[in-house]
Amino acid sequence: DAGVIQSPRHEVTEMGQEVTLRCKPISGHDYLFWYRQTMMRGLELLIYFNNNVPIDDSGMPEDRFSAKMPNASFSTLKIQPSEPRDSAVYFCASSFGGGGSNQPQHFGDGTRLSIL
Amino acid sequence: KQEVTQIPAALSVPEGENLVLNCSFTDSAIYNLQWFRQDPGKGLTSLLLIQSSQREQTSGRLNASLDKSSGRSTLYIAASQPGDSATYLCAVSLSSNTGKLIFGQGTTLQVKP
Numbered sequence: 001d002a003g004v005i006q007s008p009r010h011e012v013t014e015m016g017q018e019v020t021l022r023c024k025p026i027s028g029h030d031y032l033f034w035y036r037q038t039m040m041r042g043l044e045l046l047i048y049f050n051n052n053v054p055i056d057d058s059g060m061p062e063d064r065f066s067a068k069m070p071n072a073s074f075s076t077l078k079i080q081p082s083e084p085r086d087s088a089v090y091f092c093a094s095s096f097g098g099g100g101s102n103q104p105q106h107f108g109d110g111t112r113l114s115i116l
Numbered sequence: 117k118q119e120v121t122q123i124p125a126a127l128s129v130p131e132g133e134n135l136v137l138n139c140s141f142t143d144s145a146i147y148n149l150q151w152f153r154q155d156p157g158k159g160l161t162s163l164l165l166i167q168s169s170q171r172e173q174t175s176g177r178l179n180a181s182l183d184k185s186s187g188r189s190t191l192y193i194a195a196s197q198p199g200d201s202a203t204y205l206c207a208v209s210l211s212s213n214t215g216k217l218i219f220g221q222g223t224t225l226q227v228k229p
């Protein structure tokens with residue numbers, strides 16, 4: 001079992017550039033979550049998908065952020081244009097079933113994003 | 117609005133001590149509570165999940181308890197080891213219809229040899 005795979009592990013880019021983060025969930029998992037972690041705000045849920053369909057995007061900070069899940073094995077989180085305050089560690093997680101299944105979420109190792 | 121608080125923010129103990137990490141939540145209407153471990157530069161690893169109908173869960177040297185009525189959970193680590201050094205986070209699931217978790221800020225544990 002390869003676990004949740006995120007790429008890139010590190011990204012440094014200049015303000016105003018487009019950033020795309022990628023995630024491959026665990027095979028067979030039907031829920032996928034995108035989180036952001038900062039020292040000030042801790043771990044925040046941005047958006048989650050069930051069977052490739054976005055269910056709750058209320059955590060997405062603003063229109064500069066967008067997420068897609070074109071199939072069961074791939075998701076992207078895009079920031080356009082990027083700003084310094086977007087600097088954080090972004091995690092992807094997947095699970096089999098949502099809260100009702102009482103199954104834990106499995107996290108990737110994250111993408112550390114720095115916007116200069 | 118559900119809020120999850122973990123105290124203390126940091127803890128340092130000598131190897132071999134038994135210790136307790138605390139987690140409190142403001143709304144007792146939770147579906148389950150999970151404890152995670154996060155090592156530096158890594159993602160979160162699920163340690164224990166307690167369903168709302170359960171009082172505790174155990175895995176090896178770890179024991180997690182849940183008291184919904186008082187809005188509290190504890191993670192007990194027996195005979196701590198330097199390898200237990202990490203940040204421990206608790207998270208609550210709000211309902212069976214959502215995958216949404218609300219996380220605490222975490223407790224960073226250092227176990228000194």
